[in-house]
Amino acid sequence: MRVPLYQAKAELFRTLGHPARIRILELLSERDHAVHELLAAIELEASSLSQQLAVLRRTGLVRQQRIGGEVVYSIVVPATIDLLSAGRNVLRAVLADQDHLAEQLDPPPSPSTKGARRPATAPLTPRRKTRSA
Amino acid sequence: MRVPLYQAKAELFRTLGHPARIRILELLSERDHAVHELLAAIELEASSLSQQLAVLRRTGLVRQQRIGGEVVYSIVVPATIDLLSAGRNVLRAVLADQDHLAEQLDPPPSPSTKGARRPATAPLTPRRKTRSA
DNA sequence: TGACCAATTGCGCAACCTTTCAAGTCTGGC
DNA sequence: GCCAGACTTGAAAGGTTGCGCAATTGGTCA
Numbered sequence: 001m002r003v004p005l006y007q008a009k010a011e012l013f014r015t016l017g018h019p020a021r022i023r024i025l026e027l028l029s030e031r032d033h034a035v036h037e038l039l040a041a042i043e044l045e046a047s048s049l050s051q052q053l054a055v056l057r058r059t060g061l062v063r064q065q066r067i068g069g070e071v072v073y074s075i076v077v078p079a080t081i082d083l084l085s086a087g088r089n090v091l092r093a094v095l096a097d098q099d100h101l102a103e104q105l106d107p108p109p110s111p112s113t114k115g116a117r118r119p120a121t122a123p124l125t126p127r128r129k130t131r132s133a
Numbered sequence: 134m135r136v137p138l139y140q141a142k143a144e145l146f147r148t149l150g151h152p153a154r155i156r157i158l159e160l161l162s163e164r165d166h167a168v169h170e171l172l173a174a175i176e177l178e179a180s181s182l183s184q185q186l187a188v189l190r191r192t193g194l195v196r197q198q199r200i201g202g203e204v205v206y207s208i209v210v211p212a213t214i215d216l217l218s219a220g221r222n223v224l225r226a227v228l229a230d231q232d233h234l235a236e237q238l239d240p241p242p243s244p245s246t247k248g249a250r251r252p253a254t255a256p257l258t259p260r261r262k263t264r265s266a
Numbered sequence: 267t268g269a270c271c272a273a274t275t276g277c278g279c280a281a282c283c284t285t286t287c288a289a290g291t292c293t294g295g296c
Numbered sequence: 297g298c299c300a301g302a303c304t305t306g307a308a309a310g311g312t313t314g315c316g317c318a319a320t321t322g323g324t325c326a
Contacts, residue, residue, distance in 0.1 A: 004152060006152040008224060009155050009217075009220055009221070013149035014151075016142075016146035016147075017144070017148075018143050018147075021143070023139050060227040079222045079223045079226050082219050083220060086215050086219040087145055087216060089212045090210055090212045090215075093210040094193040095141075097210065
């Protein structure tokens with residue numbers, strides 16, 4: 001595979017770019033889980049969960065094995081745990097940086113809901129532009 | 134919102150889920166770059182590059198500042214470099230794991246054992262068509 | 267001031283991802 | 297053998313993303 005390995009890297013990160021998949025990996029970081037256990041821990045429909053598991057399987061991040069009547073998933077590469085951890089670090093730093101910036105601005109807007117740190121300077125949310133169809 | 138956390142993490146990873154953005158971050162990991170420098174290093178149209186930079190800016194991973202006649206970008210959070218590094222580690226391990234499996238599949242299929250399961254491991258290869266690379 | 271250059275933004279189209287419903291496979295128990 | 301439970305797969309709908317072109321903005325320099 002000599003195609004730009006940027007492609008491969010991007011694909012790896014994109015695989016982690018889904019809340020359910022992140023959560024699955026975090027659960028599997030603690031210990032192996034059967035599908036129905038994951039299902040109980042994550043609010044998701046069975047088929048959706050299965051789809052996400054398939055994505056993780058396809059990129060080689062997790063492995064499945066049948067044990068009796070259930071299918072148990074486990075992490076293939078331990079380094080994955082470090083990757084998740086590194087992600088948390090970056091997220092923490094970015095949010096801290098944004099809060100820091102926020103403090104230098106005028107008093108905050110109407111705080112109807114707290115707990116959400118999203119300074120207008122650089123919201124972590126993607127784009128929400130015109131909606132008209 | 135009890136758990137916008139996974140959402141935020143997923144967004145962070147998804148931000149890295151694009152070849153151009155990975156490449157940009159890797160270049161910026163070495164040193165600050167002006168936009169035209171990035172443009173020279175990455176095969177991409179100016180407007181596309183600008184859009185990817187905007188994505189990175191929105192998530193707070195990079196910062197822009199005007200210096201003379203050019204705009205210079207730099208990494209905001211140093212931990213980002215570690216994140217990229219962690220990604221490389223995982224990718225390396227996953228690919229190694231797949232190669233390892235591939236070696237065991239060399240002999241042609243002679244299925245006779247009932248308990249044998251299918252490989253269940255697909256290469257990291259994308260099915261998406263690459264229009265240019 | 268006005269020409270110019272570096273970057274960015276708006277927009278339409280095509281490709282892509284996620285969710286959901288329906289149907290299928292595999293195991294163990296009756 | 298047949299049924300129920302645990303999972304997976306296939307396909308369609310709906311929303312989102314990325315790319316290239318054209319149009320603009322912001323700033324520098326003659």
